[in-house]
Each structure stands twice: as C-alpha cells, then as structure tokens.
Amino acid sequence: MINPLDLSSFNGIIVDDHELFGHGFAMILKSMAFNNSLHFTNIERAMNELQANNYNVLFIDLQMPGTDTKEFITTCRKKYPYLTIIIVSTIAEINRVKECFTWGVDGYISKSVSVFELNLALERTYAGDKYVSSDLNSKLANSLFFPAQTNLTAKELVVLKLIAQGYKVDKISEILFISTYTVLAHRRNIMKKLDLHTAAELVKYVFTNNLN
Template sequence: MDKIKVLVVDDHPMVLEGMQAMLSQIDFVQITGLARNAYLAMEDIKTAIPDIVITDINMPEISGVELTAKIKKEYPSVKVIAMSTFNERSLISQMVQQGASGYLLKSASREQIEEAISTVSRNKLYMSLDLELSNKEQDEMSKLPVLTSREKEVLSLIAEGFTNSQIAEKLFVSPYTVDSHRKNLLTKFDVNNTAGLIKLAAKYGLV
C-alpha cells in the first residue's frame, strides 16, 4: 500500500516538532514537509504534492481558512485537516465551507491523528471527538454548501441588511446579477427566504 503523504503547517516550531514526532510513528504516513506559514506551505505543495495537508487555523498573515481555500482551488485533490487549540464551531464551519475534510484539536493523541488521516483519505469527514458534535451537527456540516467568493460577498451584505440595488452599487454589478446570486444562495442553503438564509449562515459562522 502506498504511504499517505502529509504536509503539516503551523507557525509554532514546537507544534511542528510534536506533529513530526507523532506522524513518524504512523507506518502508513510519509511526511512531505513542515511549513511555518501559508507561503512556505504553497511552495512545499508545488515541490511535492501531498495527499493531506494538516494546517493550523490561526496563523499570522494568511489564516488556515484562506490557505484551505487556496489549496482547494489550485490542488482540488489535496485534502485538508484543520487543527486548532480553539473549540469553536464557527471556525470549523469556515474551514469545512472552504473544503476542509477534517478537524483536530492540537491536544489530539497519536491515535486520533492516525484515525483522522485514515478517515479523510477514504473521502470521509473526520471531526475530533473532543468537539462533542452531535451526529446531526456533523451531518449538517458535511452538507455545508461551497460558495464562490462573490456569493460570500453578497451573503455578507445581505446579512448587513442591504437591498439588491445597494449591493449592486457596492459591488459594481447589476441588480439582476445580485438577484441571481441571492437565488443561488437560497438554493444552496435549501431555504425559502432571506431570513432563513441569514439564520443558517449565522449558525455556521459564515456571516
């Protein structure tokens, strides 16, 4: 069986060392690199495309959320596992929304890391048990729609209470285009009205 190639991204050297030590004990894992920030991570990916990137969420300059979006755009086949010290549902939702396949707390044991890599490599969603997400929440997260950058802009402005005409003016597009984005958002979130859209988006920390 081919080894699963893993790149770890974190701005704390101690975390990188700890992850390297734990990953080196997992026989089906091959570490392709350890990166201290998103820029170095993208360079490493260009050099040797990993199967999985395990990245910290809270990093200076470019966050794990932005890095995940960039990875999924440029290397769709690369899977991402988010890692954080924070047990925050909104951050997890943002990561999943950008295409992350899993979430680990930094306090995770080697067994949990091993399980996360194994689960994600089988195209399944892995969420740390420490999160204590209900099955319903996990199921809902896995169904979170993927939005374009323009749809996110429109969603944010809708949540702020702007009308189609006002949004069109701000984004330099026609009201017809905004209306089209609004309808797409309602479809993607499977809701019937703007109130339902904002409620669901707020629940997952998207606005």
Template sequence: MLVVDDHTLVREGIISLLSGDPFVRVVGQAETGEEGVAKALELRPDVVLMDISLPKISGLEATARIKAKAPEIKVLVLSMYDNDEYVIQVLKYGASGYVLKKAMAQELINAIKTICEGETYLYPSIATKIVNQVVRSTDKAKVEQDPLTERENEILAYVAKGYTNKEIAELLNLSNRTVQTHRANIMKKLDFHSTVELVKYAIKKGLASVQSGENGYLTQ
C-alpha cells in the first residue's frame, strides 16, 4: 500500500496503525499529489490511501491520473469531510472507497480488505447519505419492467446489503465465479457501472432499505 498525505505525522501515524496487521504492507509514502501519482505508477501498489487535500494537485486529480494509467490500482480516499455530494464526486473520479480520518484502525483495515476484493467501501456514517442522494437523482432503471431473473434479484439483494461476492457464494451454495458472472450480467442488463447504482435500484425494488450497516453498507 502507498500512503499519500501532506502531513508527516499523519502518514507516520497511519503506517504505525497498519503495521500490526499481516494483511497490510506499506511499500511507500508521498506528501503531494504529484509525488503520489509518480510513486503509484513506479511501485504499483494494490492500494493507494489518498488524502483529499494535497498541495500542487488535489487528491481527486491524483486519483484520476492514477486510474487513467493504472486502472488496476485501488484508491481509498481518506478525508475529514462528511459530505454526500463530495463523496459521490470522489467515486466518480475512480476511487474505490471513502473513509473519514476519525476512523479506528480496524475500520481502516476493513476498508482496505473490502476494496481489495473488488467491492466499494463507504464509511458507515455517510453510507445512508450517499444512498439518499442517489435515490433523489434521475432514475435510469425502469423497476416496473424487471429485466432480471429470480436468481439475479436474489444476488442483487445481497449486494445491496453489503455482502461480498465470496459471502454471497457461500450463502447461496454457488461458486465465486458464478456469482461474479451473475453480477456482471446484472450490471450489463441495467447498464450500470457502479455498486452505488445497484444499491439505488435495489432500494427502488424494495430489496433493501436505507439503513447503514456496521460495515458501511446497507441492511434490510
């Protein structure tokens, strides 16, 4: 993991917090957006922990540049701002998750593990705000004409509640690859490109409710 923050004490504090977890290995650090982009492209870490307010270029711009040249790198934004519209903008720039700086060490580790599994992570206190914002936006899906199969609706419900592909596979006695295929088919049928859109659609259909779960997802 690469840690990008313009405050030395913050960077060192984060690295110290994560050092005790065997899942996380910090391979580098940077203090500006430009340096963060350069080191990300040089070191190719699995995850970049990106502060949003950086000198020279912002964390948003740095995220966009990294994703443009190395889309396989996951970016987890670390910020003090608890604002739903701001978070949506961050996700549109390509970030895989959003965590507040007040997060406990275990919450940060959970977020890192979640995005490494290909999921999107939202800090619990802002998950409901994000969903409310998305629900108010223009609805791309026509819920009345359900294009999904019974199995796809079942998987969609679990996705909206925050279950990972692996967890869904275990619950439904399916292979992880089968769940991934169903999920890809759902995205294709609905012409969706993000988990946020899936959650919105599931809420419209009554498959999930707007309540924040412990892991930053939704529960019914």
C-alpha cells in the first residue's frame, strides 16, 4: 500500500496556455498543501523557471500553441531525471496517450479528473509507477487487444478511410449519400479527435494503424 504523500515540500510548475485553467489548477495544488506552484502560459518561461529553481513535479498541457511540447518534455526528462512529469490534457486519443509515455512522461490525466484522482496520480508517479487517469484506462486496455481502436464514430472512420484513399470531399459525399457540409464536419471532428492537422497526417495515421 502506498502511504499518502506529504506535499508540503512539493513545488509544482504548471504549463498551460489557458490562464483561467492554470490559475485554478495552482489554487487546487495550494489546497492540497503544495509548498509552491507557479503557472506559465509558454514553454520558454517555464524552462527558465526550471533552470532557476527546484521543482518536484511538472504539469503540462499536450497542446501548446507555437511550441514543440515533445521536445520540451524530452529535454526536461534528460536535464531533470528526478522531475515527475504529468500531462494534463483534454485529448483522449489513446495512440497519442501511449506516444507521450515514449517521451518519458510519468503520468497522463484528463482535465476532468477529481482532486482525489490527482492526488492518486501524484502518489503513484512519485512511487515510480506510470499513471493514466481512470477515464482513459478502459480505452488503453482495449487498445492492447484492438490496436487500431480510436474514439471515432463508425461514420467518421469510413470518412477517414476514404480520405486516405485519395477521394475528394465531393466524391465522398456522393459515395456516402451525405452533403459536402456533412463530410467537412466529419473531417473537422476527425482532425480534432486525433489531434491531426493536414490530409497527409490523416493518410499517415490510417496506414500506421492498419485502418486501410
């Protein structure tokens, strides 16, 4: 059994471009008895702070506009091997979650977790375990048996496959008997769910995950 952590000596750094969320998160950490927690809206300032002071844990959003989150995390892992790194994100696409652990993160939790689970994540990662929040656990388990499983709907999966096969929006509309506006809406939803931004990335995703 893992003993409850004494967080009174913990210093946390939060990297998230949303001011309201970041300040709210800092207040939650304070209520959990963190010694100190600071919020930064950009990676450059966060890196300067990490170099200047000692921190136990880094909480970072997966999507930081205009910056390379992966590079920042891998750099932190090399420079600060004892720093606990936990991603806090709205992205629930399991392949992205698994990829983050290859960068050296210790935990991945969604922004909807309770304070109880946040504390559990800290206890587990501090003990040396990897942690994924409970709302993502079932998806992660299913992905072990169904590697290509995504959080796309059946219709979105069909649209994704057609895009990968090179069909244009008007042709997909004709094949599926839906309007071009509906096809575009499906494509937007697919890109948002998979955190992809170009048609080339969609094609690569299909072939990488054997969805073709």
